[in-house]
Amino acid sequence: MNHLKTKYYSLIEPVFLPALNLFLALIISSIVIRLIGESPLKALHVIWQGSLGSGEGIGYTLFYTTNYIFTGLAVAIAYHAGLFNIGGEGQAYVGGLGIALAGLFFGALPMWCVVGLGIVLGALFGALWAAVPAWLQAYKGSHIVITTIMFNFIGSSLMTWILVSVLRQAGQQAPESRQFASTAFLPSLKRLFLTCGIDVGQSPVNAALIIAILFAVLVWVLLWRTRFGYALRVVGINPSAARYAGISPASMMFSAMLISGALSGCLGLNELMGSQHRLTLDFPAGAGFIGIAVALMGRNNPVGICIASLLFGILVQGGGELAFEMPHISHALVVVIQGLVILFCGALEQLFKKPLRRLFINEP
Amino acid sequence: MMLTYYTFIILLLAATVRVATPLILASFAGLYSERSGVVALGLEGMMLGAAFGSGCAAALYHSAWIGLMVGILVSVFIAFIFSYVCVFKHGNQVVAAIALNICISGLAPTLALAWFNEGNQTPVLTEPNQRFLDISLPFSYLFKKHPFPGLIYSDVISGHSVILYMAMVLVPVSAFILYKTRFGLRIRAVGENPHAADTAGISVKRIRTQAIMISGVLSGVAGTYLAIAAGSGFIPDMTAGKGYLALAALIFGNWKPYRALSACLLFAFTDSLATRLQGVDLPVVGVIPVQFIMALPYVITVLLLAGFVARPEPPKSIGIPYIKES
Numbered sequence: 001m002n003h004l005k006t007k008y009y010s011l012i013e014p015v016f017l018p019a020l021n022l023f024l025a026l027i028i029s030s031i032v033i034r035l036i037g038e039s040p041l042k043a044l045h046v047i048w049q050g051s052l053g054s055g056e057g058i059g060y061t062l063f064y065t066t067n068y069i070f071t072g073l074a075v076a077i078a079y080h081a082g083l084f085n086i087g088g089e090g091q092a093y094v095g096g097l098g099i100a101l102a103g104l105f106f107g108a109l110p111m112w113c114v115v116g117l118g119i120v121l122g123a124l125f126g127a128l129w130a131a132v133p134a135w136l137q138a139y140k141g142s143h144i145v146i147t148t149i150m151f152n153f154i155g156s157s158l159m160t161w162i163l164v165s166v167l168r169q170a171g172q173q174a175p176e177s178r179q180f181a182s183t184a185f186l187p188s189l190k191r192l193f194l195t196c197g198i199d200v201g202q203s204p205v206n207a208a209l210i211i212a213i214l215f216a217v218l219v220w221v222l223l224w225r226t227r228f229g230y231a232l233r234v235v236g237i238n239p240s241a242a243r244y245a246g247i248s249p250a251s252m253m254f255s256a257m258l259i260s261g262a263l264s265g266c267l268g269l270n271e272l273m274g275s276q277h278r279l280t281l282d283f284p285a286g287a288g289f290i291g292i293a294v295a296l297m298g299r300n301n302p303v304g305i306c307i308a309s310l311l312f313g314i315l316v317q318g319g320g321e322l323a324f325e326m327p328h329i330s331h332a333l334v335v336v337i338q339g340l341v342i343l344f345c346g347a348l349e350q351l352f353k354k355p356l357r358r359l360f361i362n363e364p
Numbered sequence: 365m366m367l368t369y370y371t372f373i374i375l376l377l378a379a380t381v382r383v384a385t386p387l388i389l390a391s392f393a394g395l396y397s398e399r400s401g402v403v404a405l406g407l408e409g410m411m412l413g414a415a416f417g418s419g420c421a422a423a424l425y426h427s428a429w430i431g432l433m434v435g436i437l438v439s440v441f442i443a444f445i446f447s448y449v450c451v452f453k454h455g456n457q458v459v460a461a462i463a464l465n466i467c468i469s470g471l472a473p474t475l476a477l478a479w480f481n482e483g484n485q486t487p488v489l490t491e492p493n494q495r496f497l498d499i500s501l502p503f504s505y506l507f508k509k510h511p512f513p514g515l516i517y518s519d520v521i522s523g524h525s526v527i528l529y530m531a532m533v534l535v536p537v538s539a540f541i542l543y544k545t546r547f548g549l550r551i552r553a554v555g556e557n558p559h560a561a562d563t564a565g566i567s568v569k570r571i572r573t574q575a576i577m578i579s580g581v582l583s584g585v586a587g588t589y590l591a592i593a594a595g596s597g598f599i600p601d602m603t604a605g606k607g608y609l610a611l612a613a614l615i616f617g618n619w620k621p622y623r624a625l626s627a628c629l630l631f632a633f634t635d636s637l638a639t640r641l642q643g644v645d646l647p648v649v650g651v652i653p654v655q656f657i658m659a660l661p662y663v664i665t666v667l668l669l670a671g672f673v674a675r676p677e678p679p680k681s682i683g684i685p686y687i688k689e690s
Contacts, residue, residue, distance in 0.1 A: 035475075084458055140669070140671055146611070150663075328477065329478070336467055336471045339468075342459060346456060346459035347455035348460075
């Protein structure tokens with residue numbers, strides 16, 4: 001009987017706990033909306049309508065979802081090795097440079113080549129940007145959080161310089177590159193959605209969504225179906241046990257961070273090859289940080305991450321509509337919800353775990 | 365020619381002192397927290413919260429001092445939440461700090477828009493009593509008559525807002541508290557070895573909470589400086605990573621007060637130099653891209669952490685929640 005209860009519980013916890021945390025975050029946000037003098041229920045309705053109420057809304061929601069799957073997976077894989085990678089923003093930004101190089105200088109190749117090269121270069125540049133903090137953490141013991149924050153700032157300066165002084169066209173005001181070759185435009189998913197009866201309109205949802213889901217599957221296989229993934233998780237749970245079992249924690253941490261950086265680096269596939277078709281200033285726009293919330297809420301599991309990404313896609317797209325419909329509410333409100341989700345799912349996860357366990361399986 | 369170089373240097377130093385002020389305040393805020401074993405990544409959020417609070421209060425009550433008070437209150441409130449999560453609920457300090465930083469960076473502009481309806485910022489402060497204006501120290505006009513070396517007194521030492529002088533007092537006071545008082549000893553003991561401190565009858569929770577609260581007060585002053593002394597009202601993201609930079613200065617200063625002060629001054633100097641060298645054609649190297657100089661403090665910090673500059677000696681129990689055995 002008790003065994004059965006435990007088995008049930010292992011299914012209940014991953015669903016119930018994030019839902020409870022999200023609910024709490026929404027309650028606090030509702031209080032904020034109330035303070036502002038608007039109706040929280042009406043706001044929720046606008047968010048719902050704006051994100052899932054129309055075909056175009058769904059398209060935008062899925063477009064944002066794609067971004068967060070990339071960065072969420074990146075945070076998760078580092079987390080499984082016991083590392084907190086908050087450099088996703090910088091890694092995505094620098095990875096964008098690799099993708100832009102593919103789009104700008106290899107446009108003469110056929111499309112599948114350019115896109116493939118984009119994935120490789122984006123991943124490579126992202127991994128490169130994670131490599132120094134990773135190496136310092138693994139072999140020098142300096143704290144990954146501090147170094148990745150520093151690398152976010154360094155990356156931002158570097159990319160501004162490249163955009164302003166190197167890639168900007170003569171006589172052009174905006175610091176952005178010229179347009180990619182048309183072979184580097186990822187195809188829109190408009191047709192695919194039309195066959196399902198959804199007209200996504202002008203929204204930029206594109207093939208990167210499929211790539212992202214593919215990556216989620218690959219990450220799942222890597223973590224739970226390979227020797228490497230097993231070693232990686234052992235290092236995350238107990239580095240000394242790993243060492244005893246003949247696994248080098250340092251090299252596993254280093255590899256995990258490289259993969260993490262590579263996944264972040266692919267963000268540009270969606271934003272640049274899929275939508276903007278040029279390298280623009282500060283294109284990750286906080287997606288690296290939303291990745292943290294997504295990974296924590298999805299409990300670092302690829303399926304959970306896809307669901308959490310969809311949720312944040314809804315929040316970001318709906319939040320934009322909310323700012324438009326209710327001029328007193330800033331689009332920054334979504335950032336508040338994001339922070340609260342990180343707080344409840346990440347820092348305060350024990351707060352509800354114990355009472356929940358007591359409630360369901362009478363665990364002391 | 366000589367005099368133009370001289371005035372250039374005077375202006376540069378004056379700018380350095382100005383830029384350094386919030387860094388020093390935040391860095392020392394971090395000093396208390398980190399030496400007690402609590403990661404100070406929350407500086408950024410506390411500063412931003414204080415900047416918002418002081419901007420609001422100064423606009424509403426027409427007083428810079430009320431602004432400062434509210435700024436400190438907001439920052440201490442954030443510190444309170446942080447200590448609840450990390451000290452009492454043993455939450456992950458890094459995650460909690462990042463979460464709070466993200467929360468504040470969203471909440472401040474949201475409330476600013478709702479309350480003042482002037483974009484995502486607080487109203488621009490125009491009245492003189494709403495801001496901490498520059499004050500002249502006594503006799504600075506006398507020194508000004510003899511620019512060489514009088515300007516060093518009249519323009520570098522004198523002529524700043526009162527908060528800057530608070531920061532200057534803070535440095536020796538903090539060094540004294542940390543190294544010469546019982547409280548300072550306890551902070552350091554709790555940061556190095558909480559188990560031993562606990563055995564000696566020191567409450568780890570209490571000392572850490574006190575350290576975080578002091579951190580909140582000082583970050584509050586730092587944020588207030590940004591909003592109503594250096595700036596004239598709150599604007600979104602006005603801290604722009606200064607909290608992290610202050611933490612970098614603290615690490616670069618190897619968690620020691622006077623070295624942290626030097627690091628803050630060095631970072632402020634590179635920053636002021638960067639703004640003045642923008643587009644200037646220098647001999648030998650040519651025009652240095654301003655972004656490179658901006659990134660310099662972060663690069664230096666990474667080099668330090670890599671062990672290339674000096675051996676970093678962080679507090680031993682930094683970031684580890686202390687769970688008392690029962």
